[in-house]
Amino acid sequence: MPSMHVWVGYFESEEEFEKFVDQEKYLEAWAIYDNEPPTGGEEDAEPSPALRCEFCKEVELDTYDEDYIELQYYGKSVDADRIVDAIVADREELGRLWNRHRLDRVNALIAYEDKDLSTESASKSIRTTYLGKVNRNTPNHEIGGAVVHYLWVGESETLSIHSSEAVRKEIKKLNIDEDAIVNIHFYYSNKKEKLDEMIIMQVEDFNVAESMILKVDELQVSPTANAILDLIVYEPFKIDGSAIGSALGMAYIGKFDAE
Known part of the structure; x- marks a missing residue:
């Protein structure tokens, strides 16, 4: 059963949240980089880690795979049930983690499926609260699995x-x-x-x-x-x-x- 690292937080605006997780400048820099052996000049140096998004810097990620991350900004404060529905997680497991942190206001979610990211690194986030790793359930949609x-x-x-x-x-x-x-x-x-x-x-x-x-x-x-x-x-x-x-x-x- 796959598991996900889960972070939650409160942001004053969607723009503030998007800025926190925006990796576009870093990806653009890598797209331009030609991956040729360096000659020692600035023109062919690898993109600076400083271009990474603030989230990546905090949890020590080079970058994140966008196919395995869930980014949600809700505007108004939400509860654990809303988060569970977004990531198809084990409800009881997430509920225990939620209660442990005694969260007052949450309007943003980051959930990332990455077996190489350690809980030690994930816990270093400053702007968000790291809840921990939770197991994902296989979706059981009434509309069918096709x-x-x-x-x-x-x-x-x-x-x-x-x-x-x-x-x-x-x-x-x-x-x-x-x-x-x-x-x-x-x-x-x-x-x-x-x-x-x-x-x-x-x-x-x-x-x-x-x-x-x-x-x-x-x-x-x-x-x-x-x-x-x-x-x-x-x-x-x-x-x-x-x-x-x-x-x-x-x-x-x-x-x-x-x-």
Whole structure:
């Protein structure tokens, strides 16, 4: 059963919370960095750790994987039950941790699934309260477990986003039901790559990946791209692929059923 590190806190505004966890400058610096052997000059030095988000600095993370983190700002103060629902955690376990810390006001959540992050490092957060590690339950949705994949591809010339975090922000603006989304898998490269290879490498379900490649060929999409977005959604929910594509500067390829 997977477990997650959980932090909670209170922030005066959503902008303040986003600034605390924003790693975009650090990721952009790494995207520009050419990964060539250093010559000793400043022009090819690795990006400075000082560019990391404040959260990463506090808990000693280089950066976080956006596919395994839950970032939520609620505005008004919430209780443990709201947090449990967001991360699909063991209710009793989280309740005990919550009561132990006697929390008065909580309006923000960070939950991260990372087996390499130690509790010692996780406990060093200053701006938030570290509750501990909690086990995640397998979701038992009444709507059923069937999922579908939606695919978009993009080139740097048209992209308005460069990270999963930016994708989440744009999707949130479109008022898509958060209960619909199983996972947001965004991959970006600063150099164009072969699209079929990107899909095979980044889409975990091989059968879905094959269907995506066939559709790309059918639509005669450019064989190279800088980014792909694989949005996995519970089947009963409807997604406006064109609207999301317009918001992100990406071309909508289609919907694909998972076996």
